[in-house]
Amino acid sequence: MSLPSNQHGPSAASAALPPAMAEVQSKSVDELLKEMNRMPLFMTSLDDSDGEGGENPGLEAMKALAYEGSRVEVAENFRQNGNECARAKQWQDAKEFYDKAIESLKMPHKMNEDGSGIEVQVDEETDAKKEKEIEEACYVNRALCHLEKKNYRSVNQDCASTLRLNPSNVKAFYRSATACLALDKLPEAVDACTRGLSIDSSNAPLKALQTKISARQTYIDSVVKARREREEKIRSEKATLALALKSRGIRTKNTDKAPDLEDATIKLESALDPSSTLSFPAILLYPLHSQSDFIKAFSEKEKLNQHLDYIFPLPWDEAKQYTMDGVEAYMETAVGGLIKAGKKMTLGKILGSGKVEVTDGLVRFHVVPKARAEEWIEDFKKRNIK
Structure with missing residues (x-):
C-alpha cells in the first residue's frame, strides 16, 4: 500500500542518532579537535596525559609497541626509522631515533609474559654480533x-x-x-684522513677531504707567516725609532693619561733608517684663551715660525694679540719648569737640548702674547708648586 502523496516516511532529521554520533554532534569544533588530539592516531602534538592530567592508555600502548620484540629487533627498528629521517635530512629526528636504538641495546632481555623471570631463549652469539653491528651503524x-x-x-x-x-x-x-677541519684542528684532521686512507687508499671522499685539509693548512701557514713578518717589522721599526731618538739626545716618557692621537705618531721618514728625518705630532696651546691647534707631523728640521706663519691670524683672536712678532712660545722642562722655545730654532735642536721631554708622543708648545707672558708664567709657577 502506498502512502498519500503529502505524507513521507521517517526523515533523517527525526530519526534517533547512534549514541556515539549524538555525542559528537553535541560538541563544538574546538572540543572535537581537543578530543582527537588525545587519540594517538590523530595527534598533532604529543600529550602524555589524557588531556585532563590522567594517563593516556592509548598512547602508552603505542609506545610499548615500539619496544616489542628482542633487543636486536627493537634497536634495528629504531635504526631504520633513523635512516629514513636522515635520508629526508630530518637530522634532529634521525638523531633521536639513533639515541633510542643505542639506549635499547643497553636494556635487559625481555622476560616471559607470565612473569616467571625466565629469560627468553636467544642465540647469544648471533645476537651479540648483530647488536654490535647496529650499535656501530647508529654511532x-x-x-x-x-x-x-x-x-x-x-x-x-x-x-x-x-x-x-x-x-x-x-x-x-x-x-x-x-669535524676536525671545521674546528681548524688540522693535525687531528690529517691523522684521521691518513688512518682512513690506510684502510681504503682509493676512497674518493677521503682524498678530496685530504686536499681540502692541505689547502687550509697552506692558507693558515701563510697567515701565520705574514703575521710574524708584520710583528718583526714592527719590532724593527720600534728599535730603529728608539735608536734615532737616543742618537739625537731626545728624551721621551709615557704616562697612563696619553691622549688619543689616532694615527699621528713619532715616525722616521724611512722607518728602518735611523738617520732619516724625524717628525712629531705637536700641539700649540693658547692657555690664556683655552684654544689649541694640532699639527700632525712637525719635522725636526722645521721651525716654529714656519707653522705660525700659516696658522696666524687666528679666527677667534678679535683683539689681534696673536701675531708672529707679538707672541712668545714656551715648553715645559723635564723637571716641571719652563723654557722659552725660540721660534727660529729647529724642533730637532730644541728637543735635542735634553731640557724637555716628549710626553706620550706629543710635543707641546704654550703660545702667549708677549704683553701677558709674565702674567702667565707666574700663574703657571703657582699652579705647579709641589
Whole structure:
C-alpha cells in the first residue's frame, strides 16, 4: 500500500542518532579537535596525559609497541626509522631515533609474559654480533646528524665510539676528519684522513677531504707567516725609532693619561733608517684663551715660525694679540719648569737640548702674547708648586 502523496516516511532529521554520533554532534569544533588530539592516531602534538592530567592508555600502548620484540629487533627498528629521517635530512629526528636504538641495546632481555623471570631463549652469539653491528651503524650515523647540525665535539665522540667497535670504519674517520677541519684542528684532521686512507687508499671522499685539509693548512701557514713578518717589522721599526731618538739626545716618557692621537705618531721618514728625518705630532696651546691647534707631523728640521706663519691670524683672536712678532712660545722642562722655545730654532735642536721631554708622543708648545707672558708664567709657577 502506498502512502498519500503529502505524507513521507521517517526523515533523517527525526530519526534517533547512534549514541556515539549524538555525542559528537553535541560538541563544538574546538572540543572535537581537543578530543582527537588525545587519540594517538590523530595527534598533532604529543600529550602524555589524557588531556585532563590522567594517563593516556592509548598512547602508552603505542609506545610499548615500539619496544616489542628482542633487543636486536627493537634497536634495528629504531635504526631504520633513523635512516629514513636522515635520508629526508630530518637530522634532529634521525638523531633521536639513533639515541633510542643505542639506549635499547643497553636494556635487559625481555622476560616471559607470565612473569616467571625466565629469560627468553636467544642465540647469544648471533645476537651479540648483530647488536654490535647496529650499535656501530647508529654511532656513525648519529655522527652524521651532529655534523649536519655543526655539533663538532659530538661528532668526534660518536666517531670514537664507532672506532672502538670497529677500528676499520672508514666513515668514522671521514666524519671525524671533517669535524676536525671545521674546528681548524688540522693535525687531528690529517691523522684521521691518513688512518682512513690506510684502510681504503682509493676512497674518493677521503682524498678530496685530504686536499681540502692541505689547502687550509697552506692558507693558515701563510697567515701565520705574514703575521710574524708584520710583528718583526714592527719590532724593527720600534728599535730603529728608539735608536734615532737616543742618537739625537731626545728624551721621551709615557704616562697612563696619553691622549688619543689616532694615527699621528713619532715616525722616521724611512722607518728602518735611523738617520732619516724625524717628525712629531705637536700641539700649540693658547692657555690664556683655552684654544689649541694640532699639527700632525712637525719635522725636526722645521721651525716654529714656519707653522705660525700659516696658522696666524687666528679666527677667534678679535683683539689681534696673536701675531708672529707679538707672541712668545714656551715648553715645559723635564723637571716641571719652563723654557722659552725660540721660534727660529729647529724642533730637532730644541728637543735635542735634553731640557724637555716628549710626553706620550706629543710635543707641546704654550703660545702667549708677549704683553701677558709674565702674567702667565707666574700663574703657571703657582699652579705647579709641589
